[in-house]
Amino acid sequence: MTQSGGLRLYLNSIDFKRNINDYFYLIKIEKNINFTSFLGLVCYSNGFFCYILLANYMEKLNILYFGFNFFYSKSSMFLKSIPAGCFVHHIETRPSQGAKLTRAAGTTSFIISQEYKYSYFKMSSGWLLKLNKFCIAVIGAISNENHFITNIGSAGNKRKLGFRPRVRGIAKNPCDHPHGGGEGKGSPPSAHRAPGGWLTKSPTKNRKFQKKNRFKFKIFKK
Numbered sequence: 001m002t003q004s005g006g007l008r009l010y011l012n013s014i015d016f017k018r019n020i021n022d023y024f025y026l027i028k029i030e031k032n033i034n035f036t037s038f039l040g041l042v043c044y045s046n047g048f049f050c051y052i053l054l055a056n057y058m059e060k061l062n063i064l065y066f067g068f069n070f071f072y073s074k075s076s077m078f079l080k081s082i083p084a085g086c087f088v089h090h091i092e093t094r095p096s097q098g099a100k101l102t103r104a105a106g107t108t109s110f111i112i113s114q115e116y117k118y119s120y121f122k123m124s125s126g127w128l129l130k131l132n133k134f135c136i137a138v139i140g141a142i143s144n145e146n147h148f149i150t151n152i153g154s155a156g157n158k159r160k161l162g163f164r165p166r167v168r169g170i171a172k173n174p175c176d177h178p179h180g181g182g183e184g185k186g187s188p189p190s191a192h193r194a195p196g197g198w199l200t201k202s203p204t205k206n207r208k209f210q211k212k213n214r215f216k217f218k219i220f221k222k
Contacts (some may be wrong), residue, residue: 004150005194008179010022010032010033010034011032011034011048012030012032012039012051013051013052014039014051014052014053015051016090016098016099017048017096018052018076018090018099018136018138019076019081019096019115019136020044020048022044022045022046023044023045023064024025024043024044024045024064025043025061025062026040026041026042026054026058026059026060026061026062026064027040027041027042027060027061028041029041029054029058029059029060029064030051030058033157033160033161034145035053035055036104036147037053037104037105037128037142037143037144037147037153038053038054039051039054040052040053040054040058040145050096053090053099053103053142054142054143055073055074055089055138055139055140055142055143055166056140056141056142056143056145057142058074058143072139072140073139073140074138074140075139076090076136076137076138077136077137077138078133078134078135078136079091079111079114079119079131079132079133079134079135079137080114080119080133080134082111082119082139083111083114084111084113084114085111085114086110086111086139087108087109087110087111087139087140087141088102088108088109088121088137088138088139089102089103089107089108089137089138089140089141089142090102090103090113090136090137090138090142091109091131091135091136091137092131092135092136092137093131093135094132094135095132095134095136099129099136099137099138101123102123102124102142103142103143104142104147105143105144105145105147105148106127106141106142106144106146106147106148107123107124107141108124108140108141108142109121109122109123109124109129109137110122112128112211114133117132117133118130118131118132118133119135120130120135136164137171137189146192151196168219170182170185170186170217173219176195178193178194178195178197179192179193
């Protein structure tokens with residue numbers, strides 16, 4: 001059962017495909033609470049406006065190029081056109097599907113080698129991946145690399161992120177939670193349990209979670 005009553009999400013229409021072979025002008029840099037990286041409002045030379053996830057060291061009124069013919073920093077290209085040893089972000093998992101990987105602030109992936117049909121690269125989490133060479137990626141690292149040291153600051157900002165207030169189980173009554181009751185700040189029972197009574201920190205839970213959410217593009221982890 002999900003909790004209702006969260007704040008309304010204000011989403012921008014972001015171009016995750018980045019397949020327009022044209023120049024663009026960076027008009028404005030914005031920060032959206034739903035994205036960890038900075039967003040940029042860009043205008044292509046054909047008059048098309050959209051938002052993109054910004055790479056590092058991008059400023060207003062920059063004139064950049066998204067194309068498949070020239071190797072240029074912060075440009076989107078096919079993986080087959082990017083040499084091994086480069087750092088990329090905003091990576092597609094299937095051609096023309098839109099970026100799915102390496103979109104968080106400050107993250108980047110390293111291209112290890114280029115084979116006949118596939119590109120092999122290492123993500124910042126340590127996973128080694130194999131993807132089709134006709135997937136699109138953006139050269140460079142994504143913006144807002146200092147996001148991990150930012151402080152949320154207040155409960156209101158936490159609410160904007162989609163989190164609702166929580167009551168600790170130990171602060172409830174025994175009829176409301178398995179941890180409830182007792183005298184003072186007593187410790188919970190021998191095992192941590194959910195409000196329904198089942199175990200929450202058992203090793204079987206982690207195994208089931210890994211089986212259910214296994215990402216089929218992952219090869220192995222170092």
